[in-house]
Amino acid sequence: MRIDLHSHSTQSDGTETPAEVMRSAAKAGLDVVALTDHDTTRGWGQAARAVAETGVTLVPGIEISCAYDGISIHLLGYFIDPLDAPLLRELERARASRRSRAERMVERLAPDTGLTWQQVQDQFGADTTIGRPHIADALVAAGVVASRDEAFTAYLASGSKYHVSHYAPHPSVATRLVRGAGGVPVMAHPFAAARGRTVGPDVIEGMADAGLAGLEIYHRDHTDEAIGQGLQLAERLGLLVTGSSDYHGTGKRNQLGENLTSPEVLEQLVEQATSGSGPIRP
Template identity: 80%
Template sequence: MRIDLHTHSTQSDGTEAPAQLMRSAADAGLDVVALTDHDTTRGWGEAARAVREVGVALVPGIEISCAVDGISVHLLGYLVDPLDAALLGELEHARASRRTRAQRMVERLAPDTGLTWADVQEQFGAETTIGRPHIADALVGRGVVASRDEAFASYLASGSKYHVSHYAPDPAFATRLVRAAGGVPVMAHPFAGARGRVVDDSVIERMADAGLAGLEVHHRDHSDAEVGAGLGLAERLGLLVTGSSDYHGTGKQNELGENTTSPEVFEAIVAEATSGTQVIRP
């Protein structure tokens, strides 16, 4: 079985609608794919309706944007209860903050780039979780930069004068929220230093104490040394080890199935879920 447990659709910062993402997963030869849009579960229904057509099982999930000491931490939550009040409240808080943050960044960018909020609005739908990638796509559309990567390396870098932070919960708190919602929390790309600062092991230990189930060790943004360190940390803390693509369609170079999770780990994740949300199988 080929299992990819980290992908994004147009409900957040991916470029493919949920149903198209499922078709792409089939084309890539996957047997199981998780839809883990940022701070939303709104793509689950469309993706689930495509399961029988494409023959790929769907793991409903989310990716929660967290932060500690100014460092970004991303937490994957698999098979959560999408109606859990505490989790929903936190996700809506984050989504509202993201929108306000994006508007403020556009205000800062406008004098130097001519960018408008209308330009950015053309990049997402009414229910989309808004993020910097949508601003990047608007900058590409205006001809300011050639790609998302160029935008993130310049105008949208965390240290740039245009950057604005947004609300993000503490990762241990978010881990407890996922567990309370019956889901299974796995830390996404925890050692990706190329993206910016990463947390030290003490934060991951605190997340483990809060109920963290696993680490996404096999990821394109991890070096061989970081993979080795991740495997050692997972063993020490008794955590599952996953591998995923972090696919965003044409928004990033990541390819579906470029890293995968073993069937044994996948079944362990499914067994830990208590929400009643199930894997949608063909």
């Protein structure tokens, strides 16, 4: 069984609709795929309606943007109750901050690139969680850069003069919120040093104390050394080990199924959920 537990659609920074992600998963030979858009569950319905058509089981999920001491951390939450009030309040606060942050970044970019907020708005829908990739796509569309990668390197990296931070909860707080919503929290790409600074084992230990279920160890942004250290840490803390693609359509090089999670681990994730929801099967 081929299981990929991390993908994104146009509801956040992916380039395919939720239904298209499901079709791409089928073409990639996946049996199970998780839709984990940033700070939103709005794509679940469309993805669920594509289950019968594609024959691919859907794991409903989310990726919550967190921060610790200025370091960006992403937390995957599977099988949450999408109507859980405390979690919804936190997500809406983060989404609003993301939008205002994007607007301020465009204001900083405008004198040097000519970029307008309208050009950025043209890159996303009404309910989309807005992020830097949408600014990158606008820069590509305007001919300022040739690709998302170039946009991040030249303009959008965390150390850039154009960068603006946004509100994000402490990772242990987010972990408790996912558990409170009946979901199962797994830390996404925890050792992806190429993206920027990463947190130490002490922060992950704190997340484990708060209810963290697993670590996404097998990810293209992890070195072999990081994978080895991650496996040791997961064993020491009693955490599950997952593998995922972090698929974004054409927005990133990541390909569905390039890293996988075992059926046994998925079964344990399902068993830990208390929301009453689970995989949506054909």
